[in-house]
Amino acid sequence: MASEREYRRLYEELKKTEDALKRERDTLEAVTENVGAGLGIISRDYRILWVNRYLRQCNPGCEGKICYSTFNHLTHVCPDCGVRKIFEEGVSLDRHEYAFTGIDGRPMWVELIATPIKDAEGNIIAALELSVDITEKKLLQNKLK
Numbered sequence: 001m002a003s004e005r006e007y008r009r010l011y012e013e014l015k016k017t018e019d020a021l022k023r024e025r026d027t028l029e030a031v032t033e034n035v036g037a038g039l040g041i042i043s044r045d046y047r048i049l050w051v052n053r054y055l056r057q058c059n060p061g062c063e064g065k066i067c068y069s070t071f072n073h074l075t076h077v078c079p080d081c082g083v084r085k086i087f088e089e090g091v092s093l094d095r096h097e098y099a100f101t102g103i104d105g106r107p108m109w110v111e112l113i114a115t116p117i118k119d120a121e122g123n124i125i126a127a128l129e130l131s132v133d134i135t136e137k138k139l140l141q142n143k144l145k
Contacts, residue, residue, distance in 0.1 A: 038110075038131035041117065042067050042083045049126060072100065082114030083127040090124070092116065097134065109138040 002010075032039050032052040040051040046067050055062065059070055067083065068074045077084050082094030094114045102108040110131045117126040 037133070038129075040067070040129050040131075042127045042129055044087055044124075044126065046077065046083065055131070082112055083129060086114050086116045086124060086127040097138075099138075107138075108133070108135045110134060 029052075033054070035052065036054070038052065038055040038058070040055055041049040043049050048062050048065055048067050048070060051059070051062060062070045068076065068078050068081070072078055078098075080096055080098075082091075082096060085091045085094045092115065095111065097109055097111050099107060099109050111134050113130040113132070115128050116124040117128055119125050
């Protein structure tokens with residue numbers, strides 16, 4: 001049977017590990033909050049597992065919901081979906097632009113970049129999707145035309 005000293009040592013080790021994990025998570029949250037773009041993790045069944053603050057502000061309460069219905073109000077996977085390409089075709093990167101109408105009725109464009117998230121055995125378990133607002137760039141390009 002372990003002594004009180006051993007329990008105390010184990011407790012202190014556990015506490016140090018928990019503190020280190022919390023610091024690491026806080027650092028990751030700070031980085032993803034300040035990236036200036038939407039960042040989300042999508043499961044193989046298209047459920048939103050996690051989003052950064054940028055996407056949470058646009059879509060409060062979106063975690064746990066289906067991505068294509070939440071972000072694009074669709075009943076099916078989005079046309080040219082990079083996440084689908086990750087899961088079904090095994091691509092290692094998909095990058096494309098997506099145009100839509102914003103909540104204010106104005107046209108908007110985003111560049112979507114999807115990459116796989118793999119487990120230790122190399123199996124694709126989720127997808128990471130980065131959404132960068134390129135509306136200003138597109139409006140300027142249209143003016144130049």
